[in-house]
Amino acid sequence: MPTTAHEPDRTNPSADWWRQAAVYQIYPRSFADSNADGLGDIRGITSRVPYLAKLGIDAVWLSPFYPSALADGGYDVDDYRNVDPRLGSLEDFDEMVSALHGAGIKVIADIVPNHTSDRHVWFQEALAAAPGSPARNRYIFRDGRGEHGELPPNEWTSIFGGGAWERVTEADGTPGQWYFHLFAKEQPDLNWDNSEVHEDFLTTLRFWSDRGVDGFRVDVAHGLKKDMDAVHDDLETIHRADLFALGEHPLWDRDEVHSIYAEWRRVFNEYTPPRAAVAEAWVHADRRARYASPDGLGQAFNFDLLQADFDAAQFREVITKNLAEAAATGASSTWVFSNHDVVRHATRYGLPKGTGRGGAGTDGKDWLLDGGDPAEVDAALGLRRAKAATLLMLALPGSAYLYQGEELGLQEVGRIPEQDRQDPTYFRNRGVEIGRDGCRVPLPWEPTGTSFGFGANGSHLPQPAWFKDYAVSVEEQDAGSTLAFYRRALALRHELVGEEHLEWADAADDDVLHFARTARDGGAWHVVANFGAAPTELPEGEVLLSSVEVEGGKLPGDATAWVRVQA
Structure with missing residues (x-):
């Protein structure tokens, strides 16, 4: 289809x-x-x-x-x-x-x-600014939990491991708010609610x-x-x-x-x-x-x-x-x-x-x-x-x-x-x-x-x-x-690729994929990929390129071939 x-x-x-x-x-x-x-x-x-x-x-x-x-x-x-x-x-x-x-x-x-890096001028401004400031609003800062804010705002984890919150030291030297980082702590997340x-x-x-x-x-x-x-x-x-x-x-x-x-x-x-x-x-x-x-x-x-x-x-x-x-x-x-x-x-x-x-x-x-x-x-x-x-x-x-x-x-x-x-x-x-x-x-x-x-x-x-x-x-x-092989494949791709569609064709068995595409010149080129071990028959035509050598008109296993088929 x-x-x-x-x-x-x-x-x-x-x-x-x-x-x-x-x-x-x-x-x-x-x-x-x-x-x-x-x-x-x-x-x-x-x-x-x-x-x-x-x-x-x-x-x-x-x-x-x-x-x-x-x-x-x-x-x-x-x-x-x-x-x-x-x-x-x-x-x-x-x-x-x-x-x-x-x-x-x-x-x-x-x-x-x-996210930016923690060396970005915006984040440096945020560290120097007070909680609730416009500079901090560019990022995601929150107060911590616990009696003295010593616990992160929640238990979310970073993609890179460990907690997703890092506590900062305020400008006056006291422990301060926490900022959110989905990845490394050197990558503070930006606040995309900020214009x-x-x-x-x-x-x-x-x-x-x-x-x-x-x-x-x-x-x-x-x-x-x-x-x-x-x-x-x-x-x-x-x-x-x-x-x-x-x-x-x-x-x-x-x-x-x-x-x-x-x-x-x-x-x-x-x-x-x-x-x-x-x-x-x-x-x-x-x-x-x-x-x-x-x-x-x-x-x-x-x-x-x-x-x-x-x-x-x-x-x-x-x-x-x-x-x-x-x-x-x-x-x-x-x-x-x-x-x-x-x-x-x-x-x-x-x-x-x-x-x-x-x-x-x-x-x-x-x-x-x-x-x-x-x-x-x-x-x-x-x-x-x-x-x-x-x-x-x-x-x-x-x-x-x-x-x-x-x-x-x-x-x-x-x-x-x-x-x-x-x-x-x-x-x-x-x-x-x-x-x-x-x-x-x-x-x-x-x-x-x-x-x-x-x-x-x-x-x-x-x-x-x-x-x-x-x-x-x-x-x-x-x-x-x-x-x-790559150079030949990419050169042929430029020659062949035309309309953006393909049509599946009947394959010899369940280990084979076969589809057709329309070339730039209006002709057809077929692609056969053999995921199995036994060789499979290729359609009649000119083999333009194969990932391994074709043997007697058959494509070996673990291989793909492009074939130009005559109308």
Whole structure:
């Protein structure tokens, strides 16, 4: 059954660039280091624009590059309208945008509206001001409980572990009020009931849009509006599933959050073409559509494939549901397998299933917690399945989000010494959270050197010796490399992707998915993904690309193929 096709904007074709874009996420501190300080930077990105252009992506999404103490990898922002001096300057940023645009690549900036850092000028003003002051009203301050306010206002916990309230010392040196932080204590939550907060973020959106930023990825988009007076003091109540499903949770996915994004949409539409946006919204599936509405952000991440097993039935269910949801809202769907928060999918797909050590349908963190032993990963199987899943994903209507290094087939770095770790989740929740450092290790560009070509003087996270085998310069010499495969897939995607719909076809068995899409030239191209072990017949036609070699017209197991079918 075909999905509903999207009708493009004929008056402004460039307005639709984001709908079926291939977007490459760059974690700036781990991409390329231009000044030998061990930290990736803006000029490093600019130096690699030819590589990005050759890869064939449509846009880059930059994780936070703002001034930050790095209490949470840059998501603790000191100044929303500047560049971290360790990463460069605004002039460097402008040069990078110009270089990317010159290569036909759009720029998406990460924006972090739920919280600032505790070094932000507003929070410093709040600490110096009195309780009840306008400066404190920009954040969420409350008096404590107990005879002397020594107890937090309630027992809510932080995402990063421990309590979600931190007590401040007042200007006169006495113990004072408490402020709320959903994440690290260095990330005080903003009060989105304050009009000054609204106006300041509209200024920020215009600031970066005026510098050429084409779109925004909105961090914790579902967390801005809160009911801090809700009577949910016990943790058992606050974690009730129905609160999420009904939009009645005091902290997450409240209906009133969408009034913020309606304001933002009016700003986005001031530009030609309108600025794009995508919500990071971990919400009940039935409530995701509002974030992706044309009057809101336009798109919302779905992480459903990321959370699915390598299983045909699960993939089909996820794809069908998300395409129907996108068609109903006028949005386009998004697809993702890896990012800066999860174990790389080439590793997840190689972990033993059902053993308590990860598996394809988890984020793989349990394997890391148990020591991250590389010997427990079937790297060959993991990469084979990762390439099959990615080739399937790149054929779907909607935006495809890729994470730096997956085009090299990089595995997760499972073992990082404690003294080298950086992620606060590890230190705040030892034994419960392992942190996200393993997917943030700097990229290898060369097989030799102190940091495999990342920079001239080491890297801020240790790189394992086996990184040499995944170096860009090594893979560029190998026509059968993962990099060559990604380049070919992305080039074909540009040639083929047309109308935003697919039609399911009958498959040989339950382990096979088969669908057809209409190419730009009006012809048909078919996608067959074999999740099973036995080979499956391919439709007659020209095999344009396969994740493994096709044998006698049959597609082996754990593989995907694109086939052009003659009418």
